[in-house]
Amino acid sequence: MKKLTKTRSGGPQTIVGRATCSRNALKSGAYSLHLLLDDENKAEFEMLCNDLLQDEKPQNTVQHILVSKLAEIQWRIKRLGRYELTIYRQLTNARITTHEWTNHLGFNFQELLDKCRQLTDSTIESGPDTYLKGLAALEAVYQRFPNEPPELLVLKQAHGFAYHVLITALSIDEAAFEKALRENALDDFKQPFWLRTINQARCSIQRHLDALDANDRVGLAIQAIRDARIREYLLDGRHTRPMQELYRLFFKTVAELRKEQEIHRAQKAVLLNPARTQGFEHDESEQLITEVT
Numbered sequence: 001m002k003k004l005t006k007t008r009s010g011g012p013q014t015i016v017g018r019a020t021c022s023r024n025a026l027k028s029g030a031y032s033l034h035l036l037l038d039d040e041n042k043a044e045f046e047m048l049c050n051d052l053l054q055d056e057k058p059q060n061t062v063q064h065i066l067v068s069k070l071a072e073i074q075w076r077i078k079r080l081g082r083y084e085l086t087i088y089r090q091l092t093n094a095r096i097t098t099h100e101w102t103n104h105l106g107f108n109f110q111e112l113l114d115k116c117r118q119l120t121d122s123t124i125e126s127g128p129d130t131y132l133k134g135l136a137a138l139e140a141v142y143q144r145f146p147n148e149p150p151e152l153l154v155l156k157q158a159h160g161f162a163y164h165v166l167i168t169a170l171s172i173d174e175a176a177f178e179k180a181l182r183e184n185a186l187d188d189f190k191q192p193f194w195l196r197t198i199n200q201a202r203c204s205i206q207r208h209l210d211a212l213d214a215n216d217r218v219g220l221a222i223q224a225i226r227d228a229r230i231r232e233y234l235l236d237g238r239h240t241r242p243m244q245e246l247y248r249l250f251f252k253t254v255a256e257l258r259k260e261q262e263i264h265r266a267q268k269a270v271l272l273n274p275a276r277t278q279g280f281e282h283d284e285s286e287q288l289i290t291e292v293t
Contacts, residue, residue, distance in 0.1 A: 021124065028083040030076055030242040037079070045075055066257040080243050087239075091229040096222070104221040115214035118207070118218045128212050131205045136206070137162040142198050149181050149194035169201035192210050 029037055036042055050072045064163040126287045135194070141155070141162040155163050167177055182192045233239055 006113050008195070028080050028242060030080045030083075030246060035072060035075070040079070045071070056261075059261075062260050062265070063257060064259060065234060066253055067251050070250065070257065073246055073253060077243070077246050077250065084239075084243070087233065088230060091233060092226050094229075096225055097156060100225045100228075101221070104224050105217065109221075112214040112218055115211045116218050119211045119215055123208050123211060124215070126208075128209055131212075134161065134165040135202065135205045135209075138165060138201055141283065145194070147195075149184055150183060152178055155181075166197055166201050169204040170197060 018279040036045060049068070052067050052071050052074075055065070056067050056070075058067050066196070101113075105112055137159065141150070142148070167174060170177060172180075180193050181197075186192055187196060
């Protein structure tokens, strides 16, 4: 039994180790007993204190205490602001779950994600307008030549954009395309090359349009998911309460400081202007100070 007791860990034994262990549960640090945390700069805090001392110019011990309290509250507000910024980044960069995708895109979200992965830089740069224009050009040339292909010179001059779309969709050079167009051979399904090329170009353009549409929908869904996460975080009072309490304490301390400054000015006015209090009773001179408070 003694041997078993000796093998059990009693936690850190040094002062530094115990101090480190005591901060394991530290989260925002808004209510921390330590004025400065390990990752905070003492020089920045001293600069904040000096700025407040220059702005407020405390005249007595009470005002010095209130200014020091303001500096501490402001320091904790900045600390909490950094913590919330870290939380926002974590919420923004966290992996999107299947449940979140389903809520914003439906059960076919995987199909939309697959279409997004097919996007290329050239597709994004071209944009949907270019592909819609190409689709309209194909429909125009097909309406004019539904069965037989036009002469090559006519296709190039009168329907140049449609010619470029066909070349791009087939991913072949112009010489091979022109030869195949002149032959207009039938495939295994008795479909001529001209009609087969038109349909292939249509499908290619439609794939690009579907990918662009999926990219837009996924982009909007990602932003909506991030907004929903942050909104849920802000609606949770456990997260927003510390900042609200710190600001409430800050403004309360400012009010106490202003009140103390008014009292000090009133007392100083009475001491520097004794003629003002001649003819007044003692209680009346005190009433002058009380009115300020």
